[in-house]
Amino acid sequence: MINNRYDFIMLFDVENGNPNGDPDAGNTPRIDAESGYGYITDVCLKRKIRNYVELVKEGEKGYRILIKADRALNSKFDEAYEAENLKKGQKGKNTDDVNKAREYMCKNYFDVRAFGAVMSTGDNPCGIVRGPVQINFSRSISPINIQDVTITRQARTTGDRMETGSTEMGKKSIIPYALYRAEGYVSAALANKVTDLSEGDLELLWTAIINMFEEDHSAARGKMCMRKLIVFKHDNVLGNCPSHILFDKIKVKEVSAPPRCFSDYSITIDADLPSGVELIEKI
Structure with missing residues (x-):
């Protein structure tokens, strides 16, 4: 049984990699065509959490x-x-x-x-x-710049292709650097009424979020790191205020352009929280 509602924010980054390819765009990083901001689906993040738990x-x-x-x-x-x-x-x-x-x-x-x-x-x-646990699409703090990097492939797949040479050219689509923000929710009411998600399960969830990129490294995804996990804990099951009010307490701004590392952003936290809400920085 869970006695508290939670809202949480994840800040994570990617360096020289493709965090979530779009199959409708040749598996290049997902991007909002109108704004240029990158995004990552909830399905992608939950997959990494599942893999870590397993x-x-x-x-x-x-x-x-x-x-x-x-x-x-x-x-x-x-x-x-x-x-x-x-x-x-x-x-x-x-x-x-x-x-x-x-x-x-x-x-x-x-x-x-x-x-x-x-x-x-x-x-x-x-x-x-x-x-009871829901995660929104994550969005990059700044517009992203997708770069197509040409690579040389040393191993060809068929004898016919080997006749034209032992190597061929390929391509990787990467983002030099991007910081993403994702927001999520834990409904104690649903947990207690429907699925029996426990406090132990919840601690495992936080641990999985913190470590989900550590056991998921690949050349395609580049260097991915969970930088911040900020949790808002309400003192009752239904919560003390709407989640968007709490999310607005965390501001992330670009301080150096173009951003190429985590220190190129500033994070400010408004400590003036509504009554009955506690802010916990897991990392």
Whole structure:
């Protein structure tokens, strides 16, 4: 059970990399065409959180990950019916069975408890869970500059291509530097009413956010670092004020252009918080 509502802000950066490629634009970094600001999807960030949790909790009961590329989701829903000895093949006609299956999924899968899931497919559906943890798209503090870097590929794939030479040219799309801001929410009301997200789960979430880039390094993504995790803790379940009021307390401004490192930005925090709200700097 969680007794407090939370709102939080993440500040993270990328150096010489592509933090989240857009498949509709040749996998180049995502960019708002009108403003030039970069953005990263919530799905991308939650994927990294899931991967970290699975890494540190591998094999531990209650911390399985539902959304991952291992096998069909419907087969996992079938397992819930088998584990709870429910009648299979009713396609959700028995509401009590669906509710029991949903409870099983929340109990055994961390990402269902945290982010929710649509589990209403197949012959043995487990319902729909609205997750207490939600993360918005992140946006860069400054407009981004996408650079296409030409590279030389030493290994060619076919004999026919080898006949024209042992090397060929390729391309990588990178951002020299960008600082991103993402905002998120933890609803204690939903956690207690729907998924039973616990205080232990919440501490694991903070740890995963802080470390999610540390276990996700790749040449394509370049150097990515979580710079700040600022949490607003309300003293009750429903909260003491709207989240946007708290988010406005954190100002990030560019102080050197073009920005090429974290120190090229200034961060100011307005400590005049509404009554009943505590600011916690996790990093």
